[in-house]
Amino acid sequence: METLTLLAGYLVCGLVGILGVFILWKIADGSIDLSRLISEPNGDASLSRFQFLVFTFVIALSLFLVIVSVKPATFPNIPGTVLSLLGISGSSYLISKGIQFSDPAGVADRSTDIVISPATAIVRYGQSQQFKAEVPRKPGSTVKWQVIAGIGTVSAMGLYTAPAASPAGTTQPQHATIQVTSDEFPDASDLAVVTLA
Amino acid sequence: MPVLELLMKYEIAIFLLVLAGLVAIKILTGEINTSGLLFGRISARKKGQDQYFSPERVQLLLFSVGAGFYYLTLVLNNSNPGTFPDIPQTWPGLLGGSNAIYLGGKAYARWLAK
Numbered sequence: 001m002e003t004l005t006l007l008a009g010y011l012v013c014g015l016v017g018i019l020g021v022f023i024l025w026k027i028a029d030g031s032i033d034l035s036r037l038i039s040e041p042n043g044d045a046s047l048s049r050f051q052f053l054v055f056t057f058v059i060a061l062s063l064f065l066v067i068v069s070v071k072p073a074t075f076p077n078i079p080g081t082v083l084s085l086l087g088i089s090g091s092s093y094l095i096s097k098g099i100q101f102s103d104p105a106g107v108a109d110r111s112t113d114i115v116i117s118p119a120t121a122i123v124r125y126g127q128s129q130q131f132k133a134e135v136p137r138k139p140g141s142t143v144k145w146q147v148i149a150g151i152g153t154v155s156a157m158g159l160y161t162a163p164a165a166s167p168a169g170t171t172q173p174q175h176a177t178i179q180v181t182s183d184e185f186p187d188a189s190d191l192a193v194v195t196l197a
Numbered sequence: 198m199p200v201l202e203l204l205m206k207y208e209i210a211i212f213l214l215v216l217a218g219l220v221a222i223k224i225l226t227g228e229i230n231t232s233g234l235l236f237g238r239i240s241a242r243k244k245g246q247d248q249y250f251s252p253e254r255v256q257l258l259l260f261s262v263g264a265g266f267y268y269l270t271l272v273l274n275n276s277n278p279g280t281f282p283d284i285p286q287t288w289p290g291l292l293g294g295s296n297a298i299y300l301g302g303k304a305y306a307r308w309l310a311k
Contacts, residue, residue: 009201020212037229044233047254051261058265062272070279084289092296103240
């Protein structure tokens with residue numbers, strides 16, 4: 001009987017271990033998407049969710065440390081003050097959501113726009129201009145830069161470089177149009193216009 | 198049985214620590230969205246001009262992280278194994294006050310501020 005119990009124990013331990021590794025692996029490679037773990041439905045990060053996250057980890061680690069500190073391991077009593085702290089955090093979270101949901105703007109998902117800055121620039125021949133792109137829905141996501149009209153080049157980091165000199169025979173000011181496209185949301189793009197001087 | 202116990206202990210410890218580490222790394226590298234964490238929005242203003250820096254969020258952030266680390270140090274230095282260390286009676290009041298300030302600021306921005 002004891003051998004069977006031991007065998008079942010090893011089996012459960014192995015299965016839980018495999019499940020744990022699988023979950024961690026999927027989180028690490030992004031298959032389990034945590035990008036909006038502490039975000040509101042409108043895309044803003046939420047402090048009450050962050051507080052809940054911190055307290056959850058603290059209590060989970062504390063529970064583990066307390067349980068393994070005695071032999072045989074037993075489930076401990078949780079003091080009233082700790083429960084009241086968790087209760088305050090939980091209540092605050094709920095009230096915060098109530099306030100958030102009282103206004104449609106607090107719930108509506110943020111658009112998948114991309115915003116380029118500066119939108120216009122004057123660049124001298126042979127000089128460069130750094131452009132930036134912001135994706136409000138997913139800050140830090142990757143974007144693609146290209147010059148879709150006019151002259152000059154733009155790097156993968158959004159650095160536009162004008163040609164060394166104006167094309168021969170031109171008297172009118174030259175322009176370049178730079179387009180930035182979100183990799184995450186391919187339909188979202190924005191333009192900037194460069195005037196060469 | 199002691200081997201199995203040890204195995205489970207390490208399994209849970211590694212899982213919790215790696216999970217906490219992954220979440221921390223993803224927050225620090227921006228993979229977990231933190232934009233607007235310290236900013237509130239005033240409902241009465243139009244989009245693009247509605248965001249404001251929110252000190253009430255800063256104090257709650259500091260208090261939450263501080264309280265979390267403080268409690269972990271209490272657990273690590275607990276002289277009474279097998280029990281959760283008690284916290285000072287003033288802490289629930291302080292945390293409640295901190296949360297009340299945050300909620301008050303949020304409610305004001307949502308309903309009253311112009």
